[in-house]
Amino acid sequence: MTETRRRSWAEPYKIKMVEPIRMTTRAEREQAIAEAGYNTFLLKSEDVYIDLLTDSGTSAMSDRQWAGMMLGDESYAGSRNFYHLEAAVREIYGYKHLVPTHQGRGAEHILSQITTKPGDVVPGNMYFTTTRLHQELAGGAFVDVIIDEAHDPASEHPFKGNVDLDKLQRVIDENGPEKIPYVCIATAVNMAGGQPISLANLKAVRALCDAHGVRIIHDATRVAENAYFIKEREPGYGDKSIAEIVREICDLTDGCTMSAKKDALVNIGGFLALNDEELFDAARNTVVVYEGLHTYGGMAGRDMEAVAIGLHESVEYEHIKARVGQVLYLGTKLQEFGVPIIVPIGGHGVFLDAKAFLPQLDQDVYPAQALTAEIYLEGGVRTMERGNVSSGRDPKTGENRRPKLEMVRVTIPRRVYTQAHMDVTAETIAEVYDRRASIKGLRMVYEPKVLRFFQAMFEPL
Ligand code: PLI
Numbered sequence: 001m002t003e004t005r006r007r008s009w010a011e012p013y014k015i016k017m018v019e020p021i022r023m024t025t026r027a028e029r030e031q032a033i034a035e036a037g038y039n040t041f042l043l044k045s046e047d048v049y050i051d052l053l054t055d056s057g058t059s060a061m062s063d064r065q066w067a068g069m070m071l072g073d074e075s076y077a078g079s080r081n082f083y084h085l086e087a088a089v090r091e092i093y094g095y096k097h098l099v100p101t102h103q104g105r106g107a108e109h110i111l112s113q114i115t116t117k118p119g120d121v122v123p124g125n126m127y128f129t130t131t132r133l134h135q136e137l138a139g140g141a142f143v144d145v146i147i148d149e150a151h152d153p154a155s156e157h158p159f160k161g162n163v164d165l166d167k168l169q170r171v172i173d174e175n176g177p178e179k180i181p182y183v184c185i186a187t188a189v190n191m192a193g194g195q196p197i198s199l200a201n202l203k204a205v206r207a208l209c210d211a212h213g214v215r216i217i218h219d220a221t222r223v224a225e226n227a228y229f230i231k232e233r234e235p236g237y238g239d240k241s242i243a244e245i246v247r248e249i250c251d252l253t254d255g256c257t258m259s260a261k262k263d264a265l266v267n268i269g270g271f272l273a274l275n276d277e278e279l280f281d282a283a284r285n286t287v288v289v290y291e292g293l294h295t296y297g298g299m300a301g302r303d304m305e306a307v308a309i310g311l312h313e314s315v316e317y318e319h320i321k322a323r324v325g326q327v328l329y330l331g332t333k334l335q336e337f338g339v340p341i342i343v344p345i346g347g348h349g350v351f352l353d354a355k356a357f358l359p360q361l362d363q364d365v366y367p368a369q370a371l372t373a374e375i376y377l378e379g380g381v382r383t384m385e386r387g388n389v390s391s392g393r394d395p396k397t398g399e400n401r402r403p404k405l406e407m408v409r410v411t412i413p414r415r416v417y418t419q420a421h422m423d424v425t426a427e428t429i430a431e432v433y434d435r436r437a438s439i440k441g442l443r444m445v446y447e448p449k450v451l452r453f454f455q456a457m458f459e460p461l
Contacts, residue, residue, distance in 0.1 A: 348411060
C-alpha cells in the first residue's frame with residue numbers, strides 16, 4: 001500500500017510577505033475589458049485577480065535579493081554591484097564581457113546596431129517580437145530555421161526548440177556567410193511554447209556555423225528552464241547539475257542577449273554579454289548613447305546586485321524543478337479538463353491552442369485575442385495573446401502573417417502563485433471551454449505601427 005502512495009513535492013521556500021488581491025464582479029470585468037479594447041495589456045492590474053500575463057519582471061525576489069538591494073552602490077561610474085554582476089555572468093554563463101542594459105530589448109537594440117546592416121539576414125529558432133523588430137530596424141530580415149515540429153501544436157518532439165540544420169545550411173548557401181551577422185539561438189523558445197533546444201542540436205549548429213565563420217548569439221532569457229529539460233530528457237545529462245548544463249550551452253555560443261526579468265528573478269534588468277573583443281568595444285561605446293554608462297547601462301546599482309544574486313538562484317535545482325513543476329501541474333490539470341494545449345508542456349507557461357479551442361473562428365478575427373478576453377471575463381485571470389496579433393504584418397505584403405501557432409499564453413510568474421491559484425485558473429479556463437461554441441471573434445479598430453499587440457484595440461463582432 002505505502003509503495004503506491006503518491007508522494008507530493010512542495011515549493012522550496014516559505015512566504016514572508018503577501019500582497020492582497022481582489023476578485024471583481026462580472027459586471028466590473030465587462031466594463032474593464034471593454035474599456036481596454038479587449039486587449040489584456042490595456043487592463044489595469046487592480047482589475048485583475050490572477051495575473052498570468054507574463055513571467056517577465058513579475059517574479060517574487062528572495063530575502064537574499066532584497067538584502068542585496070540594500071547594498072546598492074549608486075555611483076555613476078564603477079559601481080561595485082556592476083563588478084558583482086560581471087563576476088556572476090562570468091561564473092554562471094562563462095561569457096567574458098558584460099554590457100548591462102535596462103532590459104532585454106536594450107541588449108537586442110545594441111547588438112543589432114553594431115552587427116546588422118541593410119540586406120543582412122538573421123536566422124533563428126523562431127522569432128521573438130522585440131528581437132525581430134530590432135533586427136528589422138537595423139535593416140536585417142529574420143529567417144525562421146526552427147524544426148517544422150515546433151509549428152505543430154500536437155507534435156510531442158522533446159526538443160521543439162531545435163534548429164533544422166538543412167534550413168540553416170540553405171540560408172547560409174543562398175545569402176553567403178558575410179550577409180549573416182549572427183545566428184540567433186534562443187533557449188526555451190518562447191513563441192514555440194517554452195520549448196527547449198537539445199545540446200546535441202546546439203553542437204551541430206556550432207559545427208555548421210564554425211564551418212562558415214558565422215557567430216552564434218544566444219537569447220539566454222530562459223536558459224535555466226532549457227537546462228532543466230535537458231537534464232530530464234537528453235541522454236547523458238541526467239547526472240549533470242543545472243549550472244553545468246547552462247555553462248555547456250553558453251560555451252557553445254559567442255555571446256548572449258538577456259532579459260534578466262525572467263530566469264534571473266528580478267523586476268527589471270538585462271544585459272548583453274560577448275566574448276569577441278572588437279564587438280564588445282563597439283557595444284560598450286554604443287550603450288552610452290542609448291542606455292547609460294557601460295557600468296550601469298540603465299540599471300540602478302541595487303538592481304544589478306539583485307540580478308547577480310538572482311542568476312545564482314536561477315541555477316539551483318530545487319528552484320527550477322519547482323518552477324517548471326508548477327507549469328506542468330497547471331498544464332496537466334487543463335489536459336484533464338480536455339482543454340487543447342501545446343505539447344509538450346513548456347517551461348514558463350501553458351499555451352492554449354486557440355485554433356483547436358475555437359475552430360469556428362478564422363485567424364483574421366483573432367481567436368487567441370478573443371479567448372484572452374473570455375478568460376478574463378470568466379474569472380479575472382489575465383493571459384496573453386500569442387498568435388496573429390503578436391505576429392504582426394509582413395513588411396513586404398502588409399498582410400497579417402497568420403502564424404501556424406495561434407495561442408493564448410497562460411504564463412506563470414516565478415515564486416508568486418500557489419497551487420490553489422493554479423486550480424482556480426484551470427477551472428476558469430475549463431468553464432470557458434465548456435461554452436466555446438458561443439464565442440465570437442474580434443475586429444481590430446486601432447492598430448499601432450510596431451509591436452501592435454501591446455496597444456491594439458478591438459471590438460466584438
Ligand atoms: O522584455 P525585455 O525587453 O526584458 O526582453 C525581451 C525578450 C527577449 N527575448 C525573449 C525570449 C523574451 O521572452 C523577451 C521578453 N519577453 C516578454 C516580455 C514576455 O512576456 O515573454
